[in-house]
Amino acid sequence: MKVYQALAESFVREQTSTVFGLMGDANMQWMNAMSALGVEMVNVRHEGAGLAMADGWARVTGRPGVCTTTSGPGTAQLATTMLVASRAGTPLVAFCGDGDPDNRAEPQYLDQARFAAAIEAEFVRVASPEAAFDAVQRAFFIASSQSRPVLLSVPSEVQAKDVDLDPDDYVPSRSLLNKWRDAPNQEAVAAAAAIIAAGQRVVIVAGRGAVRSGAAAEVQRLAAASGALVATSLLAKGFAADDPFNVGIAGLYATRYAIELCQQADVVIGVGASLNAYTTEHGYLFPDARYVQVDTRPAALLGDGRVADCYVRADAALAADAIADALEAHPAPVGFRTPEVRDLLAQASEDSQPFDLDDGTLDPREVVRQLDRDIPDTIGLVLGSGHQVRFPTMLMNRKRPFVIAQHHFGCIGQGLTVGIGASLASDRAPVFTVEGDAGFMMHLAEFETAVRYRVPLLVVVMNDEAIGAEFHKSVASGLDQSLTLMTTPDLGLVGRSLGGSGALVRTTDELSVALADFVANPRPYLLDVRISRTVLSIPYRRLWYGEDV
């Protein structure tokens, strides 16, 4: 068989069912072979957007997402979103066709190895026909075991050769992975329990390690055994959201009341959380606390440069359970879990600061509250980046199948594309995204991709007709605000022009009608919600004006 066929057989044996990408000379043979084997090919408008879709797919399934590009110019488009996937720790394999790696005179020449290094992707090359199986297996093994993206470089010349390989001999990478969860060291558990038992005011911070381990029940058991509040990192937003003592995200996105409580903590238990400088506000969120940290890494530093008082290297669920067991020898303290705290937490995320609204716009806080209320909790949420995302991040607290929050690489333009991948990953389940107008417009063309593949995605554009973060920073810094303003056309009309549904919304009634329309019949739906630039988010009020809110 041809090498591109052997490669396609390998990908199928790695359980690849969807590939996002754009066809070109150096990947078209492989795409044809993949399609012939029943893999869904999602043709995108921009290779970088295809990688973001594979990223969203991977975050929902937990398995490596797959995207593809042709050589040189196709591959080079991956830069921003590969960096996002790298920072997000997303398992992903990018099949990148290549020209002749030694011929710099070729117009599409790109040094893919150096490019991969710069965009933080692991690099694997299919250097010879015989290496086809090994290279694919290694790419998927690295992606899965290290939870990171891999650029698989495949020269066209190698793809076109014949090779004598039997697909039945292919050994999938998952059979090579360690299948056992790490159990905690019993002495570490005892030491952790001793620290926790000596505390009166315990806060658990759950991170993505807790999410991936499925540790919600174990974390809640540990919280009950230690009288603890449950907080999350930004990336674990929504974890244990139904616990009445869940204080939401620790850090800048915490409510004022949650910050007051956290500052009283005498013990912090990180469960599958890195406890980085954002989560702990460089340690100032927990000035008097001792730290217990549960994580799977060999060792870890906290965000303020110290190490935890007790580090328990283990799977989140197993460790939380073991520590809760060890705490059974002690009477469970009430700690923070009092009726008063519960009642105050229930109202803690209210933000009632009045602002005068611009004519014909909505208060973004009202918009996101209505989204959370009107969109059923069976529908997953993907958040974008930018100033407007501060509102849903703080104010939308409903438990959902998934909430993908992303500030990786600090870039905008990831909401729509990650949302498409997330829906396709869950058998085209309805998904909604909330992102700003600048972020959405950056990849507007991919809304048409959602239409072509009938992705039931509601795209909520929080439209302030500006690069909002820069607008507010300009106001705070005395810079020229007008440089941040960018008008947009009626995006509802644009959505309909691209073959989908869409509406422009300037009132809460119009918003209600549009949301009901989508919920009744989920389909590619572009909702242009005009929001007032006058409303400043709580994080910005703190950061730029020092407000005690």
Place this chain on the structure above:
Amino acid sequence: MMTVDESVAVAAAPAAVWPILTDPKEVVGCIPGAELLSLEGDSFDVKVTVKFGPMAVSLTGHGTMRVDAATASGLISGDGGDSRGTTRAKGEGSFALAPEQDGSSSRIDIHGTVTMSGPLAGVIERGASVVIARLTRAFAEALAQRVMRDPDGPESTPATTPSN
């Protein structure tokens, strides 16, 4: 670096204001969240709890105050940090007392700079200068109130530390 520029009007004669303005105990008592830990000659140790947004951060530091009665002015400087030594703050400034109107009231002009370094400086971004400005304003108001409690000079009642 953040600059402090504050002018406060006090409805008392300079002679009544001067003893309060030059007493570290009184001055620290007018800084919201500040506590005088020790005082020796013109140098003192102080603990200040500052709210950066909703987050309270305690800083301890050492300061000195030098006053010049002839020009009715003084210099104050100090530096300190948090308990782990990762955030440092340093400040210096001057104050001058001048008569207003016919000498029955006074004006205190305060100028200075505050430099912060370490992680906290990033946590609070531009908000830090707002917090410092707010703190200076609150200090000025507390000082004016303190003086007006004893318009004839501090000897009329014993000095107390306002509870704030």
